[in-house]
Amino acid sequence: MTTDDKLKQIWAGCLNNERKQEELFYKTLAPRMMAVCMRYAHDRDEAQDILQEGFIKAFKNRQYYRGEGSLEGWVRRIMVHAAISRYRKTKPVVLCDEMSTETFSGTYNYDGLETQDLMRIIRQLPDTYRSVFNMYAIEGYSHQEIGSALGMSELLSRTTLCRARTILKNKLTRLNKAEVYRMAM
Template sequence: MKVFYLNQEETKIIHLAIENNRSAQQKIYGNFSPKMLSVCRQYIKDIHQAEDVMITAFMKVFTNLKNFEHKGSFEGWIRRIMINECISFIRVQKKEKFIEEEDFFEESFNNIESQFSVQDLQFLIDGLPDGYKMVFNLYAIEGYKHQEIAILLGINEGTSKSQLSHARKILQTKIAKLNSTQNGTE
């Protein structure tokens, strides 16, 4: 784990927030909420539900702030809480479906040039089945390894790999279809 030293201002704000200083808490929320809403939105399609999950996660951030050890990135610590809260929300909604498959093959996923906007890409990812979407986000966007994903989601490593492979195939098909539509070849 890399150790990042926080600047004194951030450390001071964290300590004030631990003491329930509302303006310090508001500053943390204001600094990180736009990015964390984006994180929640990657997992939860409905913006209002994503906002609710983000707010719940921020409550956990403030409740557990005294447990932040200042050994890594503060933003990374908050992000992990957001991701865990999204996963919990999806589990409660019973929306995730994982197909237990051990056989999979890893395909290269060509980089998409900047021909698509972030909204276009998010729309494509939103169209994935929830299990595929969760694994894709954790692996491709958050950088988790399959072993970590398996532990986090309570599935086996092969299932994580299979879910990612299926998600990539679906996304490649959708991107090819969009490309042909944009180029007028459909």
């Protein structure tokens, strides 16, 4: 039995409003969904809030999962939308033009870069840049979907992604140069 099959079995209990099954479903998916929420949040507390909002939405809209596709994927999409909703309520879409003027140069050697280090660097992006980068590069949304979700044009989504990538490249280049300097000491 696959993990998704087990989740669907637990989900059947959730559909019948069985609180123990809801708790089991939450405990099973919460660690993986927390990782999704952390990509959109500034810190762990904000990610926890997004996680809670996402699970509330999932349980409130449980009748809309039709059993097609991955149940975990359905919940993941709800988490992303919960993060976007939270972002749209609290932040207007503003581009940081001063950050987009950074130039890119240098060579890259990212061997040994840990996933948590990369995620920390991504979390340093301005909110709009981070949201667009996560939705496109990690979640696989199209620019049209991103624009629609964040209330921006498709072109602005593309431009924002380009700027986010430039910022990330610059940060990684500086990180790489600092590592080379430390090794030389």
